[in-house]
Structure formats: structure tokens, C-alpha cells
Amino acid sequence: MAARASSKTSESSDKVSVICRALRRAIIEQALEPGAKLPEDALGERFGVSRTIARHALGQLAAEGLVELRRNRIAVVATPSWQEARDAFDIRIELERLVVRQLAGKLTKAQIAELNAHVDAEDRARGGTDAVSIRLATEFHILLAHMTNSPILVRYISEVAYRCCLTLSLYSRPHSSECAINEHRAIIAALAKGDAAKVMELMHHHLDSVANRALVAPTPQRGRDLLDILAPYADEVTSDRVVKLSKIARRG
């Protein structure tokens, strides 16, 4: 399956696609945090296009689950629930097991070199920001998916991986990417060796550990609550009284 006619599925150079890519990257790098407003006007102005185009782009991103769109409301960056995050990881595990099953023992030397080069890049980026590390780690998985030459698989893996990125920014503590990198190397080695069962197990464990490390279950109602989020800002309140819950709770 590793030698298959390559099919062009990637986005063309529409203005819509360009904006989609830009927004997608901004979201997964957490430049745009979950809940951030995305007014059509502002996007259009920022990217030098009309509202029509910005609107269309938002529609696409909503289809990917990165943006939430409610009628007559300003679009916002999606804020997946903890349960949705788990669901996304569950799906991702199955799909990525499929990927490595298809690839085991079928990679060319050039492809293995490409994978190693990517992990090297991840290594070099360890000193940088978490956002970049996470993005590179995610792109490693997408690179793997590409090697199956299955456009559908690429699309689903990309989408679900981006969603996982999004949830990491919500529910994860500072990212320790070191072991992830080692696990990536182990996966490449097992792929090269052609041990399908082994590499499926490795991938499963890899994603499962990322998920478990990341998705520290918030206590159902209090974790990552608005009050916690606003705690650092409480200092700015001149009054010594606690800010009323009712005033905050209706933030859309």
C-alpha cells in the first residue's frame, strides 16, 4: 500500500483555502485561544478579502471542528469538552494504528530518512515554545498519514490531530516533549523493521500516554472554571469584594 498513485487532495490556492490554513495554524499554535471571537469583518479586513470569503473559510473550519458557528452569533474558536477530547483521542488511536499497520515494512529508505529528519527537527525545537513543539509533534503524525497515500486517511488524521492539539492547549499542563520524541523514534524503527504488531502497539501506547498525560481529568464542574481562569485578574479589581459569579457566568 505504500506505493500507490498519489492523489491531490490538498487545498488549492483559493483565497478561502489560504485563510483556512492561516487560521488553522493560528489555532493549533494557540495564538488564537479556544473561545476567541472571529468576526467575519475583522478576518476579512485582516486578510484583505471580503466578508464573503472569510465567512466561507469559517464554514470550512467549522466542518473540521476547529470553530464553533452559531446562527447570528460571532464565530469562536472551538472549546471542546473534556469528553470530546477523550473521544477524539480514541478515534485517533484507531486511525493511527491503521496507518502504521499499512506502513509497516513498506517504507522506502527515502521515506524513513524523511521521518528521521522530521524528528531531528522536533529535537532541535525543544528549546523553543511549547506551541511549536506540539505543532511539530502533530505534523509527524500527519507526515506518517501522508505516506499511506490515502487522501481520506490523511484528511481524517489531520483533522482529529488538530482537534487533539486544540484540547491539549485546554487541558494539558506544560508539555514535556522529550519522551514523545523518543517514542517517535521507536515507531520509525519498528516501521523500518516491518513489525506491524509491534508498531501498532507502540503507536497505541504513544497516543494513549499523550492523552493520559494531557487529559488530566478536571473535576467535572470546577476544573478550568471561569473563576480559576480569572484568578490572576482578580488583583486588578480595586474592590476588596469578590467578583460576583452572576456577572461572569454569562460569558458566551
Add this chain to the structure above:
Amino acid sequence: MAARASSKTSESSDKVSVICRALRRAIIEQALEPGAKLPEDALGERFGVSRTIARHALGQLAAEGLVELRRNRIAVVATPSWQEARDAFDIRIELERLVVRQLAGKLTKAQIAELNAHVDAEDRARGGTDAVSIRLATEFHILLAHMTNSPILVRYISEVAYRCCLTLSLYSRPHSSECAINEHRAIIAALAKGDAAKVMELMHHHLDSVANRALVAPTPQRGRDLLDILAPYADEVTSDRVVKLSKIARRG
């Protein structure tokens, strides 16, 4: 996992969404065959909306893989390659195994009754057209996915199942739905019994046999007038601007 807060992911009542649903159904029922042209003008006229809306709907369907969109070209119903068909089935098998794994032993009596009722409906529809049989069979799987209460899973299963529908119309000969119905009943029984391994095996075999039965020689397609084809689907669109069939010039 079977008892989880239900989350509203389904499409709202935008005009865009309405048109998406209509077109999606027309495609999976093979009223619109793969390769059929979908000019924005004609769609807008047929559904009583502007080109802007029709265009947006086409964009969504393209994101789902049901429509192919090339710059400056008329949109067409997607014509998946044989390989893409296999890929779609591979992915579907993994995802649906995940579904039944989550559901095994966790269904309520009401849910089991609902599933049985659906299969009864499939049974009754055996006398009807293949298109309806295939749609009902597909909807059985989507119904299962819904019971996981995982919106992401529902979306992916729906999408990939629709794509499979599409490929069935391309590569499959008249559908013998009898065994599929029996297999659906067996799956329900195993789910109720709570035997996860068994039901995963059943689902795997079920989808695999459908896929293998499907992969035969492609069938040539006959051109029909788009507006005629869409007539029954336009009725569901509530707009006084829907143009009467007789008043519309023919198009190719």
C-alpha cells in the same frame, strides 16, 4: 460511555444546511450519480436561494468528500477511485469496531428496541428500490454511532458511510440486502449480550463482506437532467421562491 450528556452537533436550519442535506441525500440515493454536474446557478434556482448559498453548500459537501470542486470549474458529484473506496471501507471498519466496542453491554432496553425497529424498517423496505435499502442500511450504522453520544464519532462515521454509499453505486451490482439485515440483527443481539469481542468481530466481518461484494466492475452512467433529478428534493425546501420545474430551461 452509553450514558453521556447529548451534545448538539447536527446542522442548524440555515439555508445552507438544508441544501446540504438535500444534496447529500440525493447523492447517496444515487439520484445524482457520480460525475453529475452541479452548477451553482441551477442549484440556487432549484432551491430558491442565491448562488452564494448554493456555493457555500457545495463547499461543505466538498469538505465531506461527496463533491469535487476545482477552481473555475463546475462542481461535480465525487467519483471516488477504486482505491479510495477500499480506503474508506478500511477506515470505516476501524471506526465502527470502536463504536460497537463502546456500546457492547451498555445499551438501554429502549435503545435496543430502537435498533430493532430500524431493522424492521429495513426488512419492510426490501421490496422497494435498492437506493432506499442502501440508505436504510447506512442509517442503521449511523444510528449506532449516535448511541455512543460522541459527536465526533457520529460525524466521521456518517461521512465515511456516505462515501461508501457513493462507491457502492459505482462499483457494486444490484444490492442483496437480505444478509445485511441478518447481520444487523446479529450485531444487535451481541451488543445486548455485551460480548464486545464478538460484536467487534461481527461488525468487522459485516463491513468486510459488504466491501468485498461491492468491488466489481464499474457501471457506466446515464446523464439525466439535474432539475428533474432534484425535483423531489426541492419539495422539502420551504421557500416561495422555488421555481416551478416547467419554467426552467434545460441544462446539461
Add this chain to the structure above:
DNA sequence: GGCGCTCCAAATGCATGCAGTTTGATGTCC
């Protein structure tokens, strides 16, 4: 201070208009 009300700037939902590209039908030449 808290709660409800009115009203308006801002944002969305959608249609329409114009410019540029593709299509394919026609005419011309070999």
C-alpha cells in the same frame, strides 16, 4: 448595589453585480 428595560452600534444572513475564466459551437483552412 442588583434587576429589568429600551435602544443602538455591530455583526450576521443573504442577494446581487461585475470581472475573469472555461466551455463548446462555429467557421476556416488544410
Add this chain to the structure above:
DNA sequence: GGACATCAAACTGCATGCATTTGGAGCGCC
């Protein structure tokens, strides 16, 4: 007859304009 140049109709890409809806500032009342 068939290959090729030509051109108008058809279609898409995109911006803009108007109607409708939202959300929140301001204000009076408890």
C-alpha cells in the same frame, strides 16, 4: 473529413449592499 483558430454564452470568484438579529451600554426602579 478533420484539425485548428475564434468567439459568445455559461460559469465561477469575489466584493458590496441591504435587511435582520444580537448584545450590551445606558438608565430608571426596586
